[in-house]
Structure formats: structure tokens, C-alpha cells
Amino acid sequence: xxxxxxxxxxxxxxxxxxxxxxxxxxxxxxxxxxxxxxxxxxxxxxxxxxxxxxxxxxxxxxxxxxxxxxxxxxxxxxxxxxxxxxxxxxxxxxxxxxxxxxxxxxxxxxxxxxxxxxxxxxxxxxxxxxxxxxxxxxxxxxxxxxxxxxxxxxxxxxxxxxxxxxxxxxxxxxxxxxxxxxxxxxxxxxxxxxxxxxxxxxxxxxxxxxxxxxxxxxxxxxxxxxxxxxxxxxxxxxxxxxxxxxxxxxxxxxxxxxxxxxxxxxxxxxxxxxxxxxxxxxxxxxxxxxxxxxxxxxxxxxx
Amino acid sequence: xxxxxxxxxxxxxxxxxxxxxxxxxxxxxxxxxxxxxxxxxxxxxxxxxxxxxxxxxxxxxxxxxxxxxxxxxxxxxxxxxxxxxxxxxxxxxxxxxxxxxxxxxxxxxxxxxxxxxxxxxxxxxxxxxxxxxxxxxxxxxxxxxxxxxxxxxxxxxxxxxxxxxxxxxxxxxxxxxxxxxxxxxxxxxxxxxxxxxxxxxxxxxxxxxxxxxxxxxxxxxxxxxxxxxxxxxxxxxxxxxxxxxxxxxxxxxxxxxxxxxxxx
Ligand SMILES: Nc1ncnc2c1ncn2[C@@H]1O[C@H](COP(=O)(O)OP(=O)(O)OP(=O)(O)O)[C@@H](O)[C@H]1O
Ligand SMILES: [Mg+2]
Numbered sequence: 001x002x003x004x005x006x007x008x009x010x011x012x013x014x015x016x017x018x019x020x021x022x023x024x025x026x027x028x029x030x031x032x033x034x035x036x037x038x039x040x041x042x043x044x045x046x047x048x049x050x051x052x053x054x055x056x057x058x059x060x061x062x063x064x065x066x067x068x069x070x071x072x073x074x075x076x077x078x079x080x081x082x083x084x085x086x087x088x089x090x091x092x093x094x095x096x097x098x099x100x101x102x103x104x105x106x107x108x109x110x111x112x113x114x115x116x117x118x119x120x121x122x123x124x125x126x127x128x129x130x131x132x133x134x135x136x137x138x139x140x141x142x143x144x145x146x147x148x149x150x151x152x153x154x155x156x157x158x159x160x161x162x163x164x165x166x167x168x169x170x171x172x173x174x175x176x177x178x179x180x181x182x183x184x185x186x187x188x189x190x191x192x193x194x195x196x197x198x199x200x201x202x203x204x205x206x207x208x209x210x211x212x213x214x215x216x217x218x219x220x221x222x223x224x225x226x227x228x229x230x231x232x233x234x235x236x237x238x239x240x241x242x243x244x245x246x247x248x249x250x251x252x253x254x255x256x257x258x259x260x261x262x263x264x265x266x267x268x269x270x271x272x273x274x275x276x277x278x279x280x281x282x283x284x285x286x287x288x289x290x291x292x293x294x295x296x297x298x299x300x301x302x303x
Numbered sequence: 304x305x306x307x308x309x310x311x312x313x314x315x316x317x318x319x320x321x322x323x324x325x326x327x328x329x330x331x332x333x334x335x336x337x338x339x340x341x342x343x344x345x346x347x348x349x350x351x352x353x354x355x356x357x358x359x360x361x362x363x364x365x366x367x368x369x370x371x372x373x374x375x376x377x378x379x380x381x382x383x384x385x386x387x388x389x390x391x392x393x394x395x396x397x398x399x400x401x402x403x404x405x406x407x408x409x410x411x412x413x414x415x416x417x418x419x420x421x422x423x424x425x426x427x428x429x430x431x432x433x434x435x436x437x438x439x440x441x442x443x444x445x446x447x448x449x450x451x452x453x454x455x456x457x458x459x460x461x462x463x464x465x466x467x468x469x470x471x472x473x474x475x476x477x478x479x480x481x482x483x484x485x486x487x488x489x490x491x492x493x494x495x496x497x498x499x500x501x502x503x504x505x506x507x508x509x510x511x512x513x514x515x516x517x518x519x520x521x522x523x524x525x526x527x528x529x530x531x532x533x534x535x536x537x538x539x540x541x542x543x544x545x546x547x548x549x550x551x552x553x554x555x556x557x558x559x560x561x562x563x564x565x566x567x
Binding site for chain 2: 045049052054055056073074075077078080082084085086087088089090092097100101102104105106107144
């Protein structure tokens with residue numbers, strides 16, 4: 001198997017006058033969990049549906065598992081597990097009926113394998129799908145994507161509607177796939193989820209890939225909001241200019257700032273005073289995005 | 304029944320097929336059971352006094368025989384219209400209904416080609432028509448003695464019902480193809496029932512206008528009963544025409560379906 005699972009080159013998709021993708025260059029390596037992160041309307045779903053040949057590109061090309069989705073669709077899709085962003089199925093059937101049918105379309109999936117996954121996600125397959133809660137319906141979607149152990153999983157916001165416990169369970173599933181040498185490509189809005197699950201993150205905005213990062217590096221660099229409550233008033237001056245510290249505000253004995261990168265300098269400076277409480281909050285996705293986009297815009301402008 | 308696209312579609316349609324079968328057997332059989340009442344001197348005289356135009360419009364040109372009566376009331380009208388409605392509703396479900404419910408995406412992400420999916424489902428629809436029309440055929444055979452239909456043979460009934468299957472498949476094909484090509488339920492229903500209404504007028508009303516007699520040749524209702532299969536047996540020309548059109552329309556719809564984007 002080649003070491004590239006998905007590659008796209010200049011993929012453009014126009015929906016009439018609106019542009020869904022504006023030249024997407026993507027490379028997902030075999031065996032990794034790749035998080036595809038972007039705000040609403042960025043083009044994540046569009047890219048995913050192009051890879052499955054559900055829609056056709058205006059320009060550009062995609063190669064998935066060494067095959068062209070356009071001409072080798074059937075062969076290719078046999079090796080893919082797909083979870084749509086809006087997992088909708090006929091609600092009159094039970095989970096077991098649906099999964100049996102979908103398994104049969106793939107040449108059969110052992111009932112034991114389906115049951116094992118259902119147990120793991122704590123789902124009752126005997127119920128009619130329309131009677132399930134949203135999260136439980138999503139579990140059916142997750143099971144159908146994983147059950148036949150495909151070489152490549154393409155998942156559009158897989159954890160939407162799942163509670164935190166199941167989000168962790170999902171991460172484990174994805175890691176197992178990757179440990180097996182198989183590939184996961186998943187879209188998300190949620191940075192924390194991607195950080196937990198993925199090895200690499202591609203950020204997309206306005207139909208273009210803005211940056212690709214290794215999650216470990218991202219974690220080190222990602223911005224945090226820090227709030228320190230001291231035993232008595234402190235002076236702002238001693239904290240100004242510490243590496244990674246921005247947006248510094250000191251209000252009596254409370255210090256608030258943003259921290260980018262290593263916490264060392266800030267902690268050491270704070271340790272000179274009496275620290276009552278210390279809270280570090282991860283910047284939410286929105287802030288992170290704007291931070292990165294500003295940077296990349298600057299870099300682009302300077303070049 | 305969950306083996307493949309073909310069986311799954313039929314399985315999902317089971318309730319609808321059951322209900323339509325019952326409705327058609329009851330309504331068609333009910334009309335047929337009226338024959339002994341119609342076939343009395345008082346009524347026959349009353350019917351003959353209808354204006355010629357009205358009788359032609361209603362296909363009432365020959366109500367003095369059981370086959371003429373059944374053709375006019377059951378096969379050319381009430382059952383034909385019921386089957387058109389079934390064909391339009393089922394034909395819409397094949398692709399457009401599934402797509403508008405956002406449930407088509409998932410199936411097409413499986414290892415089935417679009418053409419395979421569409422053709423298997425259409426074949427399944429045709430089988431559902433065969434089931435409905437066959438049960439109805441058995442119902443009519445059971446009525447031969449009690450409803451005094453004995454001037455029509457089993458074979459003549461069979462010929463009529465073959466026409467019925469092709470006629471219904473034609474409307475299913477038109478509706479399916481419109482839905483497959485556009486992905487829109489409203490277009491599928493509109494075109495399917497529009498062709499039905501036009502076809503109905505083209506057979507009963509328009510040909511009465513001076514110089515427009517030829518229009519009836521364009522009507523599916525004419526292909527259904529114009530050759531009077533209940534009396535003359537299978538009309539090979541009409542059947543081949545319907546078969547050819549079903550094939551062509553289905554091919555066109557499936558081809559258009561395989562080329563376009565699937566809506567979310
Ligand atoms: N069928 C369509 N017709 C017209 N425009 C569309 C269609 N599908 C998507 N778009 C547009 O293409 C752009 C990308 O949409 P897409 O659904 O790929 O975004 P996304 O990243 O998946 O967003 P979300 O996070 O909200 O799911 C959006 O501007 C959207 O309005
Ligand atoms: Mg989306």
C-alpha cells in the first residue's frame with residue numbers, strides 16, 4: 001500500500017455562483033488520523049463528498065487509496081467507511097436491520113462484529129431508529145462506518161451529538177484503526193476533539209487549506225487564557241514582555257493574560273508572589289483560528 | 304430481504320404494495336360485480352340515450368358486452384387511474400424521495416454504482432407492479448362466474464393485465480427518470496401526473512376534435528385499451544411500444560442520474 005491515502009490537487013467546486021472549494025491541496029498519509037478543521041461553510045463537507053464521488057469537481061483531481069473516485073468508485077468505496085455529516089436513514093427500520101443491509105451491500109459483515117461495536121458504544125440495536133435519541137442515532141452511523149474494518153474512514157463531524165464519554169470512546173476507535181495501519185480522515189469544528197484524536201490537523205477556510213500542523217506542535221504552541229489570583233496586589237510591569245505573554249491585564253491582585261507556547265517564564269515570575277489560584281483555559285477554536293489566520297495573512301503579505 | 308438494493312426496495316414497499324393491491328382488487332372487483340346490474344334492459348337503454356360525444360369520451364361505445372363494460376369502467380378508467388397514482392408515488396420514491404430525505408448519500412457511499420442502484424430499484428418497482436396486477440388478475444378470474452363475465456377467457460384477462468403492467472411501468476419510468484435526473488420530488492410528481500392527465504385527455508377528449516383523431520396514438524391510455532385486449536388478446540405492437548419507451552426513458556434517467564451531483 002502506498003504511503004499516501006488521500007491526495008488532492010487544486011480541487012475546485014463551484015455551486016453555481018457560490019464557491020464550495022477554491023483549490024484544495026490535501027495530503028493524508030496512510031495510517032494517520034487526520035483532523036480536518038474549519039468553521040461553518042469552510043468546505044469540509046464539500047471536500048469529503050468529492051472524495052466519495054457523490055459530487056463532481058469543477059476542476060482539479062483527487063486520488064484516494066491510489067484510485068480515482070470518478071472512475072473506480074465502486075472498487076474504492078468497498079475499502080472506505082463513510083459517516084455523513086447529517087446521518088439520515090429511514091427511521092422505520094431497527095438499527096440491526098439497517099446495519100445488516102449496509103453490511104450486505106459490502107458483501108456481508110459478521111453479526112458478532114456489529115454486536116461488539118454496539119456493546120462498546122452502549123447502543124440497543126433492536127430499537128427502531130426513529131425512536132432513538134440524536135446521539136444514539138449517531139452511534140448507528142459510527143458503527144456502520146467502522147464495522148467492515150475499511151482501509152480508510154472518511155468521517156464528517158463524527159462526534160456531533162455524542163456525549164463526552166462517547167467522544168473518548170470514539171477517539172479510541174480511531175486510534176485502534178490507526179494502530180492497525182489504516183487511515184482516518186475526519187472533519188470537525190472542535191479543536192479539543194481534534195487534538196485528542198488526530199495526529200495531524202489541516203485547517204481549512206473559504207475552501208482552501210490554510211495550514212497543516214502536527215498536533216503535538218500545535219498543543220505546545222496553542223494559546224491559552226491564564227488567570228492568576230495573587231495573595232496581594234502585583235505590578236503589571238514585572239510581567240510585561242515575558243515570552244509568550246500577550247493581552248496582559250492586571251487588576252489589583254488579579255492577573256489575566258494570553259499565553260502562547262511555553263508557560264515557564266510566566267510561572268517563574270508568578271512564583272515570586274503568593275499565588276492563591278491559577279486557572280489555564282484553552283483558547284476556543286474561534287480565537288485560535290483568528291490567531292493563526294492573522295499570522296498566516298501576515299506571513300503571506302510579507303512574502 | 305435485506306440482501307441487496309433490489310430486495311430491500313421491495314421490502315420497504317411492502318405495506319404500500321399491500322394497500323394498493325387491496326384497493327385495486329376491491330375497487331376493480333366492485334365495478335366488475337356491477338356488470339349483472341348494468342346488463343339489464345332498462346339500464347342499457349338509458350346508456351344508449353347518452354350523447355355520442357360523451358360516450359366516446361368515457362369509452363362507453365360498447366356497454367352491451369362484459370368486455371366492453373370492463374374496458375370502459377375498470378381497465379380504461381378507475382383501475383388505470385389508481386395504477387397511475389401508484390406508479391407516480393412509487394416512481395418518485397425510487398430516487399428523488401430518497402434524495403430529498405437525505406438518505407441517498409449513505410447508500411451511494413457503498414460499493415454500488417449509481418446505475419446499478421437505480422436499475423435494481425426500478426426492477427423492484429416493476430416487480431411490485433406485477434404483484435399488484437397479478438393478484439388483481441386472480442381476483443377477476445374469481446369473479447368470472449358470480450359476475451357473469453363468461454364471455455371473457457382467462458387468456459384474454461391475462462392479455463389485458465400484461466398491458467396493465469406495461470402501462471403502469473411506463474408511468475413509473477417517466478416519474479422515476481424525472482426524479483433521477485433532477486433529484487426533485489416535485490418535478491417527478493409533476494411530470495408523472497402531468498403525462499397521465501395529458502394522456503387521458505389525448506385518448507378520450509382531444510381525438511373528438513376535427514382533424515385531431517391521430518392524437519390518440521400518443522396516449523398511453525390508447526396503448527392500454529385502444530386495441531381492446533380484453534376482446535382481441537395481446538396487442539403486440541402496443542406492448543412493444545410501451546416496453547421500448549420504458550427502456551428508453553429508464554436509460555435516459557439513469558444516465559442523467561449517474562452524471563450529476565447528489566444533493567445532501
Ligand atoms: N448544494 C449546495 N448548493 C450551493 N452551495 C453549497 C451547496 N453545498 C455547499 N454549498 C456552499 O459551499 C460552501 C462550503 O460548504 P460545506 O458544506 O462544504 O461547508 P462545511 O465546512 O462542511 O460547513 P459546516 O461546518 O457548516 O458543515 C458553503 O459556502 C456552502 O454554502
Ligand atoms: Mg459540513
